[in-house]
Structure formats: structure tokens, C-alpha cells
Amino acid sequence: MQVANGCRVTVTCKVADELGNILDDGSQPLTFAWGKGEVISGLEKALEGKEPGWQGKFELTPEDAYGFYRPELVFEAVRENLPEGMDIQPGMNLYPGGGEGRFQLKVLSITEFGAMLDGNHPLAGKQLSFEVEVGGVEPAA
Numbered sequence: 001m002q003v004a005n006g007c008r009v010t011v012t013c014k015v016a017d018e019l020g021n022i023l024d025d026g027s028q029p030l031t032f033a034w035g036k037g038e039v040i041s042g043l044e045k046a047l048e049g050k051e052p053g054w055q056g057k058f059e060l061t062p063e064d065a066y067g068f069y070r071p072e073l074v075f076e077a078v079r080e081n082l083p084e085g086m087d088i089q090p091g092m093n094l095y096p097g098g099g100e101g102r103f104q105l106k107v108l109s110i111t112e113f114g115a116m117l118d119g120n121h122p123l124a125g126k127q128l129s130f131e132v133e134v135g136g137v138e139p140a141a
Contacts, residue, residue, distance in 0.1 A: 001137045002137065003137055004035075006033060006034065007033070007138060007139055007140055008033055008137070008139075009033075009034045010030070010137075011047070011134050012026040012028075013030060013132050017123070017126050017127070018126060018128075020129075026131065043132075047132070052136050053133075055131075055134075056130075057132075059129050060127065062124065065127070066123040066126070068124060069124045070124070073118065073120050074117070074119070074120070076113065076115070076117070077105075077114045077115055079115075081114070093105065104122075106122070
């Protein structure tokens, strides 16, 4: 069976950034519904029509991966809008909505009035290298 809209796909992906830093060693398989936006668009495009056992290497630009870095997503949050009772430190991540949301905010620094936060995905603006093997393709449930 080939990868097509709605099917369940299981892959292993070794992912590195443009400097060769390993971001994911591929030791944990990834299963997702193809064509449903559960993974980055470039990965979906690269897998279209592939069958179990297919192996390949490819590069993804920021546009096809996690998007470009957007400076307008860096902002100062006033103390009243930050989680109460939390010892907020630079480098930590905050999860709006108590972790229920689909994004994170990285604390860049503590300011006089609160904290500087970055709403960009940690891999925004990066070109990524993938080594992928398709482990399984199943019809949609």
C-alpha cells in the first residue's frame, strides 16, 4: 500500500539541523495520519506515494518545516499575565492554557515588568535534514 490521504503511516526519522546537530535520532517510530496536518508539510510531501520499506534522505527549508523565524512573536509579558507562583527563569518554556495548547513560549529574559517571551517554534528558521524509513502504511481507521 502506498502513502495516500488519510492512511496511517509509521516512519523512523533521523533529523539534523543545518549544522549537523542531531535533533532526533530516529529511535522512536512516529505514527500519524497522512494528509491531516499532524506532521510538518515537507515530511508529508516527501512521503506521498511511498511504500513500506522505502528509505530516503532529503532537506527541508524552513518554509516546508517549522516556518521562518518571526521577530513579531517575541514580546514582553507583564507579570500579571504570567503563571502565579512559578519561579520563571530564562531558558524555560511556558505552556499557555496549562499545557493544553499546541504551542510553547520560551522565556528569554526577566524584565522589570515581567518577562520577554518567544512564541516561535524552537526549530523556526532552520533548514532540516531527514533520513527516513517508512515502516508501515495502513488504511485509515
